[in-house]
Amino acid sequence: MDGTAYVLDANVFIQAARRYYAFDLAPGFWQSLIDHAATGRIRSIDRVKQELLRGNDDLANWAKRDFAHAFHSTDEPDVTGAYRDVIAWVQSQAQFFDAAKAEFANVADGWLVAFAKAKGCIVVTHEVLAPGRQNNVPIPNVCQALDVPFVDTFQMLRNLGVRWAR
DSSP: OOOOOEEEOHHHHHHIIIIITOTTTOHHHHHHHHHHHHTTSEEEEHHHHHHHHTTOSHHHHHHHHTSGGGEEOSOSHHHHHHHHHHHHHHHHOTTSOHHHHHHHHHSSHHHHHHHHHHHTOEEEOSOOOOTTOOSSOOHHHHHHHTTOOEEOHHHHHHHHTOOOOO
């Protein structure tokens, strides 16, 4: 197992909590995030935390109580520099509608890619590569263009060797 760090998109937390890894059904999932965050292998960013806290639900409480230490600041020169590169690439792409570009600039997605690029992390998202997409800017499209690796939750768990008892 290598020392690669994974930086998680808001949809990783939200979909897990609302769908397949609900807190009451799969506490091992949430504990594994905490455990791997403690070793530096899993992290997220302050702007994702802000999105999660808006939910004012069990996930928001978990983010504040149990995962707060794993949200890293995007207010660092290497991250802000990478963010400028991310936004410049998005703005240069004629395929995306202006509204899609504006939305991308106003959510955590660009910062997530910038953080991963600056810190050498792998982005974890449930978004998928969509080369012809126009009405939004998929994180994997940006990652691919800027040579930032990305995986989904399940591949991250496999890469980390996560196993839960039967």
